[in-house]
Amino acid sequence: MRHLMSPLDFTKEELDALFDLAADIEKNPQLYAHKCEGKKLATCFYEPSTRTRLSFESAMLGLGGSVLGFSDAASSSASKGESVSDTIRVISCFADICAMRHPKEGAPMVAASKSSIPVINAGDGGHQHPTQTLTDLLTIRSLKGRLDDFTIGLCGDLKFGRTVHSLINALVRYDNIRFVLISPEELRVPDYITDMLKEKGIAYEECISLEDSIARLDLLYMTRVQRERFFNEEDYVRLKDFYILDKKKMELAKDDMIVLHPLPRVNEISVEVDDDPRAAYFKQVQYGVYVRMALILTLLELA
Amino acid sequence: MLNVGKIEEGFVLDHIDAGQSLTIYHLLQLDKLDCTVAIIKNARSNKKGKKDILKVECDINTLNLDVLALIDRNITVNVIKDGEIVAKKELTLPKEIKNVITCHNPRCITSIEQELPHIFVLSDEQKEIYRCKYCEEKYSKRRLFSKQ
Numbered sequence: 001m002r003h004l005m006s007p008l009d010f011t012k013e014e015l016d017a018l019f020d021l022a023a024d025i026e027k028n029p030q031l032y033a034h035k036c037e038g039k040k041l042a043t044c045f046y047e048p049s050t051r052t053r054l055s056f057e058s059a060m061l062g063l064g065g066s067v068l069g070f071s072d073a074a075s076s077s078a079s080k081g082e083s084v085s086d087t088i089r090v091i092s093c094f095a096d097i098c099a100m101r102h103p104k105e106g107a108p109m110v111a112a113s114k115s116s117i118p119v120i121n122a123g124d125g126g127h128q129h130p131t132q133t134l135t136d137l138l139t140i141r142s143l144k145g146r147l148d149d150f151t152i153g154l155c156g157d158l159k160f161g162r163t164v165h166s167l168i169n170a171l172v173r174y175d176n177i178r179f180v181l182i183s184p185e186e187l188r189v190p191d192y193i194t195d196m197l198k199e200k201g202i203a204y205e206e207c208i209s210l211e212d213s214i215a216r217l218d219l220l221y222m223t224r225v226q227r228e229r230f231f232n233e234e235d236y237v238r239l240k241d242f243y244i245l246d247k248k249k250m251e252l253a254k255d256d257m258i259v260l261h262p263l264p265r266v267n268e269i270s271v272e273v274d275d276d277p278r279a280a281y282f283k284q285v286q287y288g289v290y291v292r293m294a295l296i297l298t299l300l301e302l303a
Numbered sequence: 304m305l306n307v308g309k310i311e312e313g314f315v316l317d318h319i320d321a322g323q324s325l326t327i328y329h330l331l332q333l334d335k336l337d338c339t340v341a342i343i344k345n346a347r348s349n350k351k352g353k354k355d356i357l358k359v360e361c362d363i364n365t366l367n368l369d370v371l372a373l374i375d376r377n378i379t380v381n382v383i384k385d386g387e388i389v390a391k392k393e394l395t396l397p398k399e400i401k402n403v404i405t406c407h408n409p410r411c412i413t414s415i416e417q418e419l420p421h422i423f424v425l426s427d428e429q430k431e432i433y434r435c436k437y438c439e440e441k442y443s444k445r446r447l448f449s450k451q
């Protein structure tokens with residue numbers, strides 16, 4: 001039995017197989033509509049995340065399975081003081097697979113160690129969010145046709161943004177990726193990421209201006225400055241609108257550059273960009289469902 | 304000069320940096336062992352000027368000394384049997400350490416679930432960096448002991 005805790009749990013070859021399956025689901029959804037009949041997915045969300053939870057539920061329903069779960073800690077027995085280990089032992093009796101979101105880092109790993117069903121980490125604090133990374137990779141592969149040889153700009157909160165850290169860690173396994181890390185001074189990527197890039201000899205640059213760097217990007221990954229990651233409201237207010245991608249900046253970009261965003265967005269992408277054919281962040285949501293379908297099938301060994 | 308007698312079986316930890324012996328005493332959890340322990344502080348040393356020495360009289364199979372490498376790999380570990388030095392133990396960083404240090408990341412699951420063991424995994428042997436098994440919070444050797 002396998003779990004998914006980090007995007008690096010799968011080898012490149014395993015990821016290829018997962019993405020091939022997701023691409024096939026996209027093409028022939030009816031072939032997969034009954035694959036999980038009789039199977040149940042438990043969504044154990046100790047903090048609210050409507051998007052991720054619904055994406056998992058949509059994926060399971062699209063496979064003919066059913067879903068149960070809770071969507072915040074207050075409505076679970078965690079509010080009575082039950083440990084994650086006990087909760088998962090109970091959930092294991094109710095469902096065939098579990099997607100867990102928890103504000104504390106490492107909680108899904110604790111669950112996996114006591115679980116008799118596969119556990120998917122659906123986000124643990126500021127640590128990992130592997131299905132977002134799988135979504136990002138599938139989107140890039142589907143829209144660009146490859147996962148190597150491009151320049152990717154990552155823009156916004158690169159310090160607390162776990163999606164950014166996971167994506168960088170996943171992309172360094174592919175050839176010829178160049179990173180442009182665009183952030184205010186206070187929200188630069190942590191040292192361990194730049195140390196790792198240096199160690200592996202991967203081309204990267206850190207800069208502050210999005211206007212100056214956008215022209216050479218093949219991909220632009222925008223992120224939101226997240227209020228919940230700040231201990232200090234003042235810092236959040238000062239940094240939240242540092243970058244706003246608008247039509248004017250998009251004019252500087254390549255014709256085939258694509259814009260990604262893990263969503264939800266606040267102000268960092270102006271709504272006027274939504275109609276630009278290069279804006280791919282809503283397609284990305286759809287790919288998120290396909291990749292979760294492929295993942296559920298793979299972990300349930302039904303692929 | 305203070306005289307501390309020979310031990311029959313156990314360990315003599317020599318060339319400990321002066322002042323570190325009590326840290327080692329606690330890290331090895333010697334307070335929990337029912338055995339004779341001699342802590343010698345600020346002994347004269349030709350090599351270091353001053354040093355600490357720990358003598359522990361115990362069954363040599365009962366004490367796990369891996370954690371010593373976290374403090375200083377240059378500590379000399381003499382293994383004593385029948386009153387004689389039978390071996391000098393090479394100190395290597397343990398791959399995993401359990402319940403020796405605690406994770407201080409307020410977002411880590413160990414901060415709310417008290418019964419979980421605190422486990423750190425060696426992630427970079429050269430830089431002597433450990434990461435919490437759960438949240439991957441980085442702990443360098445220097446930080447490990449500043450928070451004890």
